[in-house]
Amino acid sequence: MPELPEVEALALDLRSRLADRAITKVHVAAFSALKTFDPPLSALEGTLVGDVTRHGKFLDLDASGLHLVLHLARAGWVRWRDEVPTIPPKPSTKSTLAVRIVLDDQSGLDITEAGTRKSLAMYVVRDPLDVPGIASLGPDPLTDDFTPAVLRGILEREGRKQVKGVLRHQGTIAGIGNAYSDEILHAARMSPYKPASSITDDDLAVLYAAIRDTVGAAVDRSRGLAASELKGEKKSHLAVHGRTGQPCPVCGDTVREVSFADSSLQYCPTCQTGGKPLADRRMSRLLK
Incomplete structure (x- = not known):
């Protein structure tokens, strides 16, 4: 997408x-x-x-x-x-x-x-x-009015919702989808299941920097490319998204996946979840 x-x-x-x-x-x-x-x-x-x-x-x-x-x-x-x-x-x-x-x-x-x-x-x-x-779009994450205080307000309003879903929801923050939310959370060393309201001030600063740096760097790399080159450029710079089973480029652990009805997320257990794999509910149901 x-x-x-x-x-x-x-x-x-x-x-x-x-x-x-x-x-x-x-x-x-x-x-x-x-x-x-x-x-x-x-x-x-x-x-x-x-x-x-x-x-x-x-x-x-x-x-x-x-x-x-x-x-x-x-x-x-x-x-x-x-x-x-x-x-x-x-x-x-x-x-x-x-x-x-x-x-x-x-x-x-x-x-x-x-x-x-x-x-x-x-x-x-x-x-x-x-x-x-x-x-109904939320704020654009690359504009000057998207500040740490704005992000803090978003997280507090979203309460116990998982941070992965908060990042993806276009009415909350505009423009971030499944791939870049995976990449942002990997850069922030944060579990995709972490409740939004549980993010501390220190974690907030890390998450804010990860949003701006990850999306901003992707924009800089893409700028000037023809449409025919953009998909390849995106794929070649992803650390975890779409890389299930491959080594994490930061720590070398195996990138894991959680599947849902019509999408999936990828993450690194060592970098993001204290070494613990997240439950893949769809696979758990199939194995019963």
């Missing part, structure tokens, strides 16, 4: 490609992706792209005052095409294409979504805050 660093890099890459280009057509190949009807999709035809920005994990194309907002969800991606086909795409359950944006020189973007779980979303709005997911 694209998270804050990848979406930030996508916005930067697309800004350089799309600025002052006219949108001639937007084709929707997966009708479930379009979440709005007013303004109509046709209102984008003839608009000029003025900027491409990010709100959490949402991409925002400002087109002559209208906003084409994309949420790539778990399996979505943006692919630049120097030349798009002249024949409009047809809806197909066998294709990964969800949306095609055609520019005035016949270049454009293909927004794709792999897999059968279709969660990618596109909105055409007059104000980004008209998108419910943007209106």
Whole structure:
């Protein structure tokens, strides 16, 4: 799933490609992706792209005052095409294409979504805050107003909730997903199950630094990369996420995994849980 660093890099890459280009057509190949009807999709035809920005994990194309907002969800991606086909795409359950944006020189973007779980979303709005997911976002962890005091308030409000879930919840902190929450907690040497309200002042300082450093470093590494390079860059710098069974790069212990119904987390027992493996409830049920 694209998270804050990848979406930030996508916005930067697309800004350089799309600025002052006219949108001639937007084709929707997966009708479930379009979440709005007013303004109509046709209102984008003839608009000029003025900027491409990010709100959490949402991409925002400002087109002559209208906003084409994309949420790539778990399996979505943006692919630049120097030349798009002249024949409009047809809806197909066998294709990964969800949306095609055609520019005035016949270049454009293909927004794709792999897999059968279709969660990618596109909105055409007059104000980004008209998108419910943007209106409910928590603070961005890289802005100046995300301070240790703000993080302390978040943790106190979340009470006994596990810190892993607090970091991932977009209404609490914007832009951090499953991968970077694993990486942040590994950097902070903190159990993903630790209750938010139990975090001491010393732990708070460590967690705050881990958030800023982990996400900030990923943004710095991704900046200037083309969209086609971002997935590989992300994967190559992960310490624990997606590395089950491999050695921890800090201590050498084996990275462990806890599986849930539709996701999983990875962690290092030595670095994060005092050497004790966390219970994998799904595997425990299967073994009964």
